[in-house]
Amino acid sequence: MQLRYVFTELRSGLRRNLSMHVAVILTLFVSLTLAGCGMLLQRQADKTAEALGNELQILVNLCVVDDPAPDGNCASGAATDPQRKEIERALEDSPEVESFEYQTQAEGFEEAQDIPQYEPYFDGPDPIITEEDWPAQYWITLKDPKEAEGVKSAVTGLEGVSAIKDQRDDLEPVFGIIDALKYGSWIGSGLLLLASLLLVANTIRLAAMARRREIGIMRLVGASTLYIAFPFLLESLVTAAIGVALTAGALAAFTKFAIMDGLADVIEFVPWIGWDEYVESLIGLVPPGIVILGPALTLIPTLLLTRKYIKV
């Protein structure tokens, strides 16, 4: 195959359909950027869940005297030693539990004194909360922060258990926001990727129309389908490469200015994504990174359509 011929054809093809190629590049750029943001937000959600999930524990509050728990586990009053033993046995038998610690009412109450928000409840001659009201607790560390349902159901309903508190529930709103942004990006990106596919299809159809005389001659003199399709494939590859390069720049700017120099400085308790995740969004395999997604989006329709329009 003569490279000079192929590159001449490529240059004239790009020039002939310039406005169409620019439209493909811009649509590809916006859709890939949204897809890339979706991937980065996914990684952010995973990273946040992983980091915080390891530190967050599950608390089992035991019944106190006159416990207000509505489910009847505390009908016999404060938790007794046999009830505690039953609870500990359930925790030891649970495959999800890494370890657990028992905290007495006195230890818990003393620790709570140091938390400034609770101060008003302990002050004065007749405080709202006394040591008797403060429940003894089991602090449970999980093997896998995502696997908590088994241990929760194992202790729920046991006599002496007043309430179960999952600290991760406090982070639900944060994950909710990240999820909403992530799904929003994916939906937007999906629609725009569809628009890119249709634009590529139209571009190929127009290019094939513009070159129908040449294609007709090529078919008659015995050029192979691949040879005829090659300039079309190269055109698609060039538009994809420009779209991917613009996307890589936009995602780098997003990672640097929005995340690393922006959110990471304001909210410090959450571990933020950085350049590793950025590189992964470009060249990752699952989900496919931008460098794979971009060319695939232009080359696959080009291959399918050139087979249709330039069939030998």
Add this chain to the structure above:
Amino acid sequence: MIRFEKVTKNYPGPGKPALDQVTVDIDKGEFVYLVGQSGSGKSTALRLVLRELRPTTGRVYVAGKEINRMAGWKVPRLRRQVGTVFQDFRLLPNKNVAENVAFALQVIGKSRREINRVVPETLEVVGLKDKAQRMPDELSGGEQQRVAIARAFVNRPMIIIADEPTGNLDPQTSVGIMNLLEDINQRGTTVVMATHDHGLVDQFRKRVVELEHGRVVRDEAAGSYGFQHDEAP
């Protein structure tokens, strides 16, 4: 070189077949006119030789190969052995004469050295060596058809298929084109030419295969155009 064996071609929809049980043998090095009225099946026959169409029934052989069973990826190789010339020349307007001829070699992957050697040789054969740098719109109709013939011949095919090559030309220019096709035929290339041109067929006596409603009604060596029909009672 070309063999049609009981070839029938039906197009979708109602109507008579374009070709009906056609059996024809064309030997290597022959020059054959394919004559008949519009719609008699001439173009269908030529398109079958190029494997642009497949017969509904029957077999088409080109250069000893049954081409209707040929795999799609082998078709380009077949077409490199068959040069094609059309009534409307089909030149690329943005390429000059030499580039139009070279195009046929470029797209089948011939080297630049070979192209630089063969294209001037071929332009000399068709008498356009001194017009290699002209653009198609700077040439007369006859010269444009010579470029088209050069493009068909540049790869030295075994067969040249010419579909009404003189249809757009005046009689004097047509004679020049016929002389050129005859010259190419004498170099060993089989030529099959579909034509309506009575004068040429009568002047350059060759084998005539006449089609009527898709059937071969005459196959005559050194025949004239419509001899039997004009003379028959």
